[in-house]
Amino acid sequence: xxxxxxxxxxxxxxxxxxxxxxxxxxFKIANPDKKVISLGIGDVTRPLPKASIDSxxxxxxxxxxxxxxxxxxxxxxxxxxxxxIIKNDFNSRGISLEQDEVxxxxxxxxxxxxxxxxxxxDNIVAVTDPVYPVYVDTNVMGxxxxxxxxxxxxxxxxxxxxxxxxxVPDFPGKEVDVIxxxxxxxxxxxxxxxxxxxxxxxxxxxxxxxxxxxxxYEAFITEQNVPHSIYEIEGAKQVAxxxxxxxxxxxxxxxxxxxxxxxxxxxVYDEAKNVVSLNxxxxxxxxxxxxxxAYIIQRAAEAIxxxxxxxxxxxxxxxxxxxxxxxxxxxESIGMETYGGVNAPYIWMKTPKNVSSWDxxxxxxxxxxxxxxxxVGFGKSGEGFLRLTAFGKRTDVLxxxxxxxxxx
Amino acid sequence: xxxxxxxxxxxxxxxxxxxxxxxxxxFKIANPDKKVISLGIGDVTRPLPKASIDSxxxxxxxxxxxxxxxxxxxxxxxxxxxxxIIKNDFNSRGISLEQDEVxxxxxxxxxxxxxxxxxxxDNIVAVTDPVYPVYVDTNVMGxxxxxxxxxxxxxxxxxxxxxxxxxVPDFPGKEVDVIxxxxxxxxxxxxxxxxxxxxxxxxxxxxxxxxxxxxxYEAFITEQNVPHSIYEIEGAKQVAxxxxxxxxxxxxxxxxxxxxxxxxxxxVYDEAKNVVSLNxxxxxxxxxxxxxxAYIIQRAAEAIxxxxxxxxxxxxxxxxxxxxxxxxxxxESIGMETYGGVNAPYIWMKTPKNVSSWDxxxxxxxxxxxxxxxxVGFGKSGEGFLRLTAFGKRTDVLxxxxxxxxxx
Numbered sequence: 001x002x003x004x005x006x007x008x009x010x011x012x013x014x015x016x017x018x019x020x021x022x023x024x025x026x027f028k029i030a031n032p033d034k035k036v037i038s039l040g041i042g043d044v045t046r047p048l049p050k051a052s053i054d055s056x057x058x059x060x061x062x063x064x065x066x067x068x069x070x071x072x073x074x075x076x077x078x079x080x081x082x083x084x085i086i087k088n089d090f091n092s093r094g095i096s097l098e099q100d101e102v103x104x105x106x107x108x109x110x111x112x113x114x115x116x117x118x119x120x121x122d123n124i125v126a127v128t129d130p131v132y133p134v135y136v137d138t139n140v141m142g143x144x145x146x147x148x149x150x151x152x153x154x155x156x157x158x159x160x161x162x163x164x165x166x167x168v169p170d171f172p173g174k175e176v177d178v179i180x181x182x183x184x185x186x187x188x189x190x191x192x193x194x195x196x197x198x199x200x201x202x203x204x205x206x207x208x209x210x211x212x213x214x215x216x217y218e219a220f221i222t223e224q225n226v227p228h229s230i231y232e233i234e235g236a237k238q239v240a241x242x243x244x245x246x247x248x249x250x251x252x253x254x255x256x257x258x259x260x261x262x263x264x265x266x267x268v269y270d271e272a273k274n275v276v277s278l279n280x281x282x283x284x285x286x287x288x289x290x291x292x293x294a295y296i297i298q299r300a301a302e303a304i305x306x307x308x309x310x311x312x313x314x315x316x317x318x319x320x321x322x323x324x325x326x327x328x329x330x331x332e333s334i335g336m337e338t339y340g341g342v343n344a345p346y347i348w349m350k351t352p353k354n355v356s357s358w359d360x361x362x363x364x365x366x367x368x369x370x371x372x373x374x375x376v377g378f379g380k381s382g383e384g385f386l387r388l389t390a391f392g393k394r395t396d397v398l399x400x401x402x403x404x405x406x407x408x
Numbered sequence: 409x410x411x412x413x414x415x416x417x418x419x420x421x422x423x424x425x426x427x428x429x430x431x432x433x434x435f436k437i438a439n440p441d442k443k444v445i446s447l448g449i450g451d452v453t454r455p456l457p458k459a460s461i462d463s464x465x466x467x468x469x470x471x472x473x474x475x476x477x478x479x480x481x482x483x484x485x486x487x488x489x490x491x492x493i494i495k496n497d498f499n500s501r502g503i504s505l506e507q508d509e510v511x512x513x514x515x516x517x518x519x520x521x522x523x524x525x526x527x528x529x530d531n532i533v534a535v536t537d538p539v540y541p542v543y544v545d546t547n548v549m550g551x552x553x554x555x556x557x558x559x560x561x562x563x564x565x566x567x568x569x570x571x572x573x574x575x576v577p578d579f580p581g582k583e584v585d586v587i588x589x590x591x592x593x594x595x596x597x598x599x600x601x602x603x604x605x606x607x608x609x610x611x612x613x614x615x616x617x618x619x620x621x622x623x624x625y626e627a628f629i630t631e632q633n634v635p636h637s638i639y640e641i642e643g644a645k646q647v648a649x650x651x652x653x654x655x656x657x658x659x660x661x662x663x664x665x666x667x668x669x670x671x672x673x674x675x676v677y678d679e680a681k682n683v684v685s686l687n688x689x690x691x692x693x694x695x696x697x698x699x700x701x702a703y704i705i706q707r708a709a710e711a712i713x714x715x716x717x718x719x720x721x722x723x724x725x726x727x728x729x730x731x732x733x734x735x736x737x738x739x740e741s742i743g744m745e746t747y748g749g750v751n752a753p754y755i756w757m758k759t760p761k762n763v764s765s766w767d768x769x770x771x772x773x774x775x776x777x778x779x780x781x782x783x784v785g786f787g788k789s790g791e792g793f794l795r796l797t798a799f800g801k802r803t804d805v806l807x808x809x810x811x812x813x814x815x816x
Contacts, residue, residue: 001616002585003528043479053472064461070662071451113697120411177410208409253479289521295662
């Protein structure tokens with residue numbers, strides 16, 4: 001008799017965004033004349049860069065000609081894209097990488113979810129709190145999270161990030177093997193300095209732990225001394241995998257392309273104490289369970305590294321970061337406590353008077369018709385916060401902050 | 409200390425195609441003046457259908473306009489594509505499906521590989537022999553295959569498919585829980601009749617087993633009484649998941665799109681004997697570890713269901729099947745024993761005089777400069793066979809068969 005992976009049964013329905021949608025819909029039905037503005041969803045709204053569109057037009061015509069059509073792509077990415085990635089995203093910061101250390105994929109969500117495939121089920125996994133839910137849910141599916149007890153998974157180690165520690169997580173109180181770090185952070189929009197990140201690399205070196213570094217929001221960094229890649233830190237290649245995404249950098253949420261760096265220096269030991277290369281294991285995973293990213297999409301990604309492409313994505317990122325500034329400054333002007341929004345498209349807003357995340361969400365929806373994401377949905381330490389995103393249209397952002405500034 | 413998934417360490421490098429490439433390259437270096445023709449790889453060579461190319465031009469322009477751009481796609485597929493799939497691939501054969509029973513993805517390789525995520529590690533898995541290596545390798549990675557002993561995995565149940573049983577696998581001699589069936593078959597090119605497939609559905613119903621039915625080559629069926637979908641068989645919705653791909657149907661190997669059907673009637677039991685819906689588990693898996701197929705690719709897939717698209721893919725399939733006919737008839741004309749090639753783009757050729765697969769491969773390469781795939785690479789029961797594919801250019805196919813017909 002066929003049996004299921006029982007770990008899946010421990011997961012509830014994806015509660016957060018469906019609950020938000022439920023409440024918003026109920027409000028709209030009761031108030032059909034009122035316009036609701038969402039600053040809740042982390043999805044882009046600006047068009048794709050023209051350089052990428054031009055590339056796709058060209059590439060798809062190649063696919064229509066017998067002489068230039070392409071079949072299966074290399075499972076781990078075309079050289080033309082990998083070369084552009086290494087040159088622009090790494091060499092420019094003094095980091096050298098070999099071509100077979102970069103794995104092109106259909107996005108960082110897939111990669112951060114699938115990376116668990118190559119790791120042992122006995123690893124103790126640490127996540128920051130609040131956290132991007134995919135890290136937690138995929139560890140539940142893979143049997144590494146244990147059981148849910150009073151809202152927390154009993155095998156996971158949570159690293160609280162709060163105003164109390166300036167959103168810099170303390171090192172775990174117990175031994176951990178795998179640590180997810182997302183910087184610039186989703187949902188708090190905060191960052192680590194080079195020195196702070198070095199602390200984590202040193203921790204991992206000392207404890208033979210693995211860092212899973214999600215740099216999906218790297219392109220939004222505006223300040224100096226905020227590392228764009230973990231490999232800016234000495235020794236990181238021995239302990240860290242880095243995830244990157246074109247989703248927010250270049251508006252690719254609907255195109256799907258990202259990449260993951262697994263350095264060859266990153267070695268671990270198996271049960272028999274033999275050296276194992278995670279690079280080889282990830283290559284085996286990707287070439288067996290994935291069949292490459294579409295040629296035309298890889299050409300679109302390559303195009304963002306051209307002078308025109310760079311200019312275009314720069315303009316779009318500036319647009320979103322101006323939204324972030326507007327949200328942050330306006331909220332602060334009325335005495336609200338906010339974090340993030342400087343090196344990331346997320347503003348992490350403290351609710352006034354310690355109102356709970358959901359109560360504040362309801363108030364904002366009912367009284368101002370503005371939608372945010374309740375911070376508690378990202379974890380216990382997110383209680384009392386609301387995440388606002390800077391991906392909206394300017395007119396909506398301006399109207400939303402005006403509404404939030406009206407005195408009740 | 410971080411530990412790896414030790415199951416990965418049991419896998420050798422993907423031996424088959426790298427070994428072929430090694431031998432072909434060595435030959436080419438030693439014989440730079442000789443033209444090698446490959447009938448070995450299962451990748452398409454004809455251009456994409458014009459209807460799909462036109463759709464991509466249109467869709468990518470939508471992505472460049474603020475008013476029509478699309479962000480994240482629905483994780484399980486856009487309605488416009490799912491509706492076209494249900495209407496054309498299922499309703500046309502008297503099968504009804506609901507929209508949320510069809511899951512659009514980046515291809516059948518991903519889905520047949522990832523499906524193991526939702527199944528318990530204790531399941532006993534059966535595969536036909538010879539077999540598409542992804543089924544085996546992903547079960548090794550997931551800890552369901554046991555250990556490799558003399559070339560076979562000791563927890564897998566192999567179902568030999570040979571001329572002796574007319575390539576119709578016998579039911580397993582021991583209880584199994586999960587059975588992979590690929591029809592039309594890769595690599596043998598053979599099919600099951602409705603009655604034969606009904607036998608497997610009845611077996612699964614009786615034994616509460618799950619059928620994983622890979623119908624990636626469905627579009628190549630030419631004969632009556634060969635089922636295109638397992639759901640043509642009564643009761644199949646209770647026991648079968650079906651995988652489909654646009655790769656071979658419409659030349660999408662380099663675009664990446666496929667879909668998987670998980671009927672809601674397909675229920676299993678958990679340890680506590682509660683009913684579990686695999687449809688819900690797969691939905692949870694896909695929405696957590698996958699972020700949807702690109703909008704422009706889904707529009708390209710939708711286009712193959714238009715009258716122009718149908719006509720175009722029909723022409724290409726006919727082209728490949730004419731190649732198959734040429735290969736098969738020419739080989740038979742010189743007394744070779746061949747299988748497949750009528751409802752599938754693969755010809756499964758018995759080597760002359762019981763020569764081993766690799767010896768025959770070497771002879772064909774060295775003496776005729778034609779490359780096939782050694783059957784033993786697909787499993788023990790493939791020993792003494794060579795797989796030839798019909799995806800080449802007509803001129804190459806004609807030259808290859810001419811070379812093979814020369815008496816030595």
